[in-house]
Amino acid sequence: MSVRFDCSHAVERAEGLREAAAAVRRGELVVLPTDTVYGVGADAFRPEAVARVLAAKGRGRNMPSPVLVGSPDALDDLVEDLPGLARELMAAFWPGGLTVVARHRPSLRWDLGETGGTVAVRMPDHPVALDLLKATGPLAVSSANLTGKPSPQDCDAAQDMLGETVAVYLDGGRTEAAVPSSIVDVTGEAPVLVRAGAISAARLREIAPGLRER
Secondary structure, eight states: OOEEEETTSHHHHHHHHHHHHHHHHTTOOEEEOOSSSOEEEEETTOHHHHHHHHHHHTOOTTSOOOEEOSSGGGGGGTBSSOOHHHHHHHHHHOSSSEEEEEEBOTTOOOOOSSOTTEEEEEOOOOHHHHHHHHHHOSEEEEESSOTTSOOOSSHHHHHHHHGGGOSEEEEOOOOSOSSOOEEEEOSSSSOEEEEOOSSOHHHHHHHOTTOEEO
16 A cells, blocks of 8 residues: 655655655655656666566656666766766756766666666755665656656656555655756767756757757
8 A cells, every 4th residue: 555755744754765765675666756757766776676667657668767866976886988078967967957878887787678788867956855865775767657648746646647556655745847857868979968858958058069969
């Protein structure tokens, strides 16, 4: 049975974070607020848990789950050959609405879907999300909606769609934006804007003037 916690109250927030971290350790799903939209997440290093994220959304392995981290330092354990320009983008827009696609370390024992050796990573700018990530480490997190439905800006919308497939709902109130993060692929010679979102191409080009668009 799902449980939900109102994170606007300090005591309930602390209890919710404990319960959510415990659920992640059990391989279960949690819904959490971010600075863009609500996300549904699980332990990034438990393939069966990541598979539950995709199944809950009705999403195939051809659309792998992104990963959220609690600090820029956590990225070094996940990716390799990160170009300097990527670090400049992160310095400018993390925490925030920028997702970076980079080559993940071949030694990592995870299965996020059909990634082609890459991983999409973001550090969200939301205190509840960051506190949970501190307790759990990297989480595989995708927007908390059924595939094809709008991404939710509040916990009610997420719960209406995902229901009992999620163990713990962390209600952080309405999110600031209805748009998802911007995604920049840094695996090639020049950065490529894969998805326009919370951060405009113009702002990104202030740091990466050679940014290309698909």
